[in-house]
Amino acid sequence: xxxxxxxPADRVEMLDAIGVPNVDSLFESVPAExxxxxxxxxxxxxxxxxxxxxxxxxxANIASGEIAEAKPAKQYASFLGAGxxxxxxxxxxxxxxxxxxxxxxxxxxxPEIAQGTLQATFEFQTMICELTGMEIANASMYDGSTxxxxxxxxxxxxxxxxxxxxARTVHPEYREVLRTTVQHQGIPVSEVEYMRExxxxxxxxxDAAINDDTACVLIQxxxxxxxxxxxxxxxxxxxxxxxxxxxxxxxxxxxxxVQPPVDxxxxxxxxxxxxxxxxxxxxxxxxxACKEKFLRQMPGRLCGETKDVNGKRxxxxxxxxxxxxxxxxxxxSNICTNQALVSLMVTVYLTVYGKQxxxxxxxxxxxxxxxxxxxxxxxxxxxxxxxxxxxxxxxxLPASAEATNAKLLDSQIIGGxxxxxxxxxxxxxxxLWCATELTTKAQMDAVTEAL
Amino acid sequence: xxxxxxxxxxKSHEWLSLEGENGxxxxxxxxxxxxxxxVFVELPKVGQQVEAxxxxxxxxxxxxxxxxxxxxxxTVTEVNEALNDAPETINSDANNVWLIKLAVTNTDEAxxxxxxxxxxxxxxxxxxx
Numbered sequence: 001x002x003x004x005x006x007x008p009a010d011r012v013e014m015l016d017a018i019g020v021p022n023v024d025s026l027f028e029s030v031p032a033e034x035x036x037x038x039x040x041x042x043x044x045x046x047x048x049x050x051x052x053x054x055x056x057x058x059x060a061n062i063a064s065g066e067i068a069e070a071k072p073a074k075q076y077a078s079f080l081g082a083g084x085x086x087x088x089x090x091x092x093x094x095x096x097x098x099x100x101x102x103x104x105x106x107x108x109x110x111p112e113i114a115q116g117t118l119q120a121t122f123e124f125q126t127m128i129c130e131l132t133g134m135e136i137a138n139a140s141m142y143d144g145s146t147x148x149x150x151x152x153x154x155x156x157x158x159x160x161x162x163x164x165x166x167a168r169t170v171h172p173e174y175r176e177v178l179r180t181t182v183q184h185q186g187i188p189v190s191e192v193e194y195m196r197e198x199x200x201x202x203x204x205x206x207d208a209a210i211n212d213d214t215a216c217v218l219i220q221x222x223x224x225x226x227x228x229x230x231x232x233x234x235x236x237x238x239x240x241x242x243x244x245x246x247x248x249x250x251x252x253x254x255x256x257x258v259q260p261p262v263d264x265x266x267x268x269x270x271x272x273x274x275x276x277x278x279x280x281x282x283x284x285x286x287x288x289a290c291k292e293k294f295l296r297q298m299p300g301r302l303c304g305e306t307k308d309v310n311g312k313r314x315x316x317x318x319x320x321x322x323x324x325x326x327x328x329x330x331x332x333s334n335i336c337t338n339q340a341l342v343s344l345m346v347t348v349y350l351t352v353y354g355k356q357x358x359x360x361x362x363x364x365x366x367x368x369x370x371x372x373x374x375x376x377x378x379x380x381x382x383x384x385x386x387x388x389x390x391x392x393x394x395x396x397l398p399a400s401a402e403a404t405n406a407k408l409l410d411s412q413i414i415g416g417x418x419x420x421x422x423x424x425x426x427x428x429x430x431x432l433w434c435a436t437e438l439t440t441k442a443q444m445d446a447v448t449e450a451l
Numbered sequence: 452x453x454x455x456x457x458x459x460x461x462k463s464h465e466w467l468s469l470e471g472e473n474g475x476x477x478x479x480x481x482x483x484x485x486x487x488x489x490v491f492v493e494l495p496k497v498g499q500q501v502e503a504x505x506x507x508x509x510x511x512x513x514x515x516x517x518x519x520x521x522x523x524x525x526t527v528t529e530v531n532e533a534l535n536d537a538p539e540t541i542n543s544d545a546n547n548v549w550l551i552k553l554a555v556t557n558t559d560e561a562x563x564x565x566x567x568x569x570x571x572x573x574x575x576x577x578x579x580x
Contacts, residue, residue: 103462296491296511321516330518 002114034035065366076433077443079372081434082146082224083171083250085273087361093275118315121303121340124347131252131350132267133260134289138300143252143284144270144421145174148218150180150333151246151266151288156187157297159244161214163188167201169223171250172422178218198241199227199385199394201234203447210241220248221261226392226432227385228258235263253436254390256362260380266290276342295319299333299440331431361437365391368435368444374443376433379451386432392434394419400428404451411450413443414444417427452571456547459561459578460570463504463520466546469561474553478510483545486512492538493555494530494550501525503560507551510541520530523560525553 006014011023020026027035046054078086099101101116121139128137143146152164157347164182166175168191190431191207193202198271201219210217217238221229231247240244247261252273271285272278290298301320308314323331353361369391373383381395397404401418405410416431435444458466464482468475483489493512501507501521508519529552534540541548555561565573 296493321511321514326514327516330516 011044019085025088026180031304041283045269054183062311072213076412076414077436077439077446079416079433079438079439079447080252080414081226082275082417082432084269084278085251085253085391085434085436086278086438087253087273087275087436089277090349090352093345096348097123097341097344102341113317115187115315117340118317119301120344120347122305122315123351124343125303127350128271128287128349131255131260132263132289133262134267135428136295136298136302137287137289138298139303140271140339141286141288141298141300142339143282143286144248144268144272145146145171145177145286146181146272147286147288148246148248148266149178149291151248151268152178152182152187152189152216152218153185153333154290154297154299155244155246155290156185158294159215159242161213161215161243162186163190164189164218165192165206165209165214165243166218167190167192167194167206167220167223167229167433169199169201169225169227169229170218170220170248171224174220174248174250176319192217194223194225197385199223199225200387201394203230203233203237206234207237207323210238210243212242214238214241214243216244216265217254218246218248220250220256222249222251222390222392223260224250225385225387225394226255226434227387228389231261232263251390251392253358253362253365256360257278257366258362258390265294271343273348276345285339285346287343296322297332299323311316362390364437365435367435368439369393371441372433372435372439372444372447378448384426389442391436392432394426394430394432396427397431401431402428404429404431408447408450410448411448413447415447453546454480454483454567454570456567458546458562458567459522460567460573461520461522461564462573463522465520467520467564469521469523469555472555472558473528473559474525474555475549476522476551477547477549478519478541478545480523480545482504482510482517483542486510486515486517489538489541492534492541492550492552494534494557494577497527497530499527501527501553503536503563510538519550521571522564523553523559524556525555527552528552538565538567 015022075324101114125139129135141150156162164187166178166189182189190209192206194200195202206217217234219229219234221231225227235245244265246266246268247264250270252269252271267289269287269289271287276283276285288298288300301317301323302357303316304316306314306316322324373393376395380398384394384396401420405415416433419426419430419432420428458468460466460479463481466477466479467524489510489512493509495507503521503522503524505521506518507521509516510519531549
């Protein structure tokens with residue numbers, strides 16, 4: 001919202017213009033007994049610098065739950081992942097995205113937008129295709145969870161079938177977003193179990209669950225437990241019965257080392273790991289990528305490369321004819337805002353690291369996770385699943401996850417995410433731990449010590 | 452622009468060729484020229500029921516998408532699959548490139564459609580020349 005300052009003289013002029021003596025007379029239609037005659041019971045106003053100081057203090061102390069009072073900043077070690085990953089952000093990302101040409105251009109709608117913006121989007125799409133093994137990628141979506149919902153609706157349009165199967169190993173909050181999105185679209189969603197030993201989708205149960213009405217199977221890999229799914233085997237099961245396979249990827253960095261889901265029909269990727277800071281719930285950067293034959297059913301827009309009349313290379317927005325600004329209520333999707341600036345962060349990140357850099361980084365994550373596992377084992381934790389994993393894994397701790405985390409917090413450590421709220425069958429001690437390249441050996445040793 | 456005398460025309464710019472109860476539907480020469488380069492045609496599935504005036508698909512040009520309306524009610528018996536690979540043939544020969552074939556349920560509905568002559572007048576009025 002724009003900030004419009006008004007002086008007392010401005011107020012008088014405005015009141016004169018509409019012919020009332022004072023502001024109170026605007027509320028005369030509200031009976032006197034319902035009007036508030038005292039001041040609101042809230043603290044006095046703060047100056048901008050006071051507000052900034054206050055929030056900086058909040059940010060520093062929020063982990064401890066001590067947010068009421070500003071205290072000196074504390075450094076916490078965090079082992080949380082579960083869909084939001086802390087990775088190093090090269091400073092060049094912010095210096096580039098904060099250039100006025102990028103920062104001030106709102107999500108570009110018209111084909112006539114700046115060539116620089118278009119080229120950045122084109123490169124983003126190209127790199128996403130290379131990473132995911134898909135043939136086309138769109139110019140980005142809100143986030144990984146809405147991307148899943150869009151992919152399911154896409155599969156329903158493509159197959160002409162009406163229901164969807166989602167693995168219980170897909171992020172619980174992604175599943176919630178999916179249910180919210182499709183609940184009024186006549187798309188029933190059923191869930192398929194995981195194998196208690198490996199933590200991967202139960203293939204036999206999946207095979208039995210797919211019927212002639214199943215438009216798609218939605219899985220996540222690495223899944224919510226960190227286990228890498230057998231995408232090829234799942235694709236075979238789905239395709240055999242005419243259903244599409246959608247693979248959701250929450251930890252994009254896994255693509256640096258895990259084989260891309262080339263057997264999928266649609267990939268819904270959350271690209272936050274690539275240079276987007278973990279904030280209070282956002283922003284995130286969703287991406288949809290798919291096989292080219294599904295192009296017309298993909299929501300959002302694409303950016304294409306072409307030549308102008310003089311034969312010079314140029315970039316254009318294309319295939320936006322099914323978007324809301326052209327097709328109104330008949331649009332393929334109601335998502336009309338992509339994450340142009342955030343996807344630019346992703347583009348810069350991928351350009352900085354490159355193919356080998358991404359692989360090296362992924363290997364570091366793998367090594368750190370292995371060390372974290374051994375550190376937790378020393379403290380009595382047992383790995384819950386045998387399936388292969390990337391930088392995240394589920395363990396069972398002797399005490400409840402809540403009790404363990406409360407204890408760790410005293411040593412400035414934010415422990416793993418408790419799993420029992422979504423998976424009560426795993427027990428109170430089940431939690432999900434993540435190590436990235438930013439996790440230090442000292443931090444991991446501190447966990448062993450504190451427990 | 453040409454409009455075959457043995458066809459019937461809807462105000463939504465589709466043509467209907469009726470032989471007994473077998474209807475063939477396409478879009479008019481005027482429609483293709485207004486849309487410009489056609490890049491995609493979305494067609495229904497065989498067996499789908501359509502009502503006169505209801506949408507049965509869409510036709511997409513570079514910067515617009517238009518719905519296709521059934522001129523009469525019926526069941527889709529055939530769709531022109533060739534359009535998936537070559538939608539641009541509509542631009543070159545709109546009168547002869549069909550979209551769907553219908554088993555028409557009520558042939559009387561065709562009487563409500565325009566003749567070639569009336570359709571030409573209708574288009575002239577609509578475009579103002």
